[in-house]
Amino acid sequence: MHVTVDVKGEDTHEFDLNAVATDADRGPTYADLLREVDLSPHEVSVLVDGRPVPEDQPVDHDHVTVLRLIKGG
Template sequence: MDVTVEVAGEGTHELTVGGDATYADLVAQLDLSPHEVSVVVDDRTVPTDQPVDADHVRVVRLIKGG
């Protein structure tokens, strides 16, 4: 499945994931931890352990820097 991922304030990425991928798998492809982001689909936050079922996702980083 092809998914457009918008990382808020950082840009957009076109990713491909398998049919059994979760949103955590999607976030991992961006070198982000599911613990440092919220995943938003259709203006609603979704759990990162949920299977990917959308072709456009917005990722909001909750933690940035060190």
């Protein structure tokens, strides 16, 4: 499955889930996708269809929106 990760206000990334590195036995999680775009679950919220999803949940949608909670310094 191909997944689009839209980091709001920044870039959009395309991934083939079969190529995403994972630590889970059940397949890539949303946290794995965040690692691929060099973001931490502590600094973002992951949304699917406008609703937040836990980062340890397996990816089951083809479009993910990522909102940064903190930016700048």
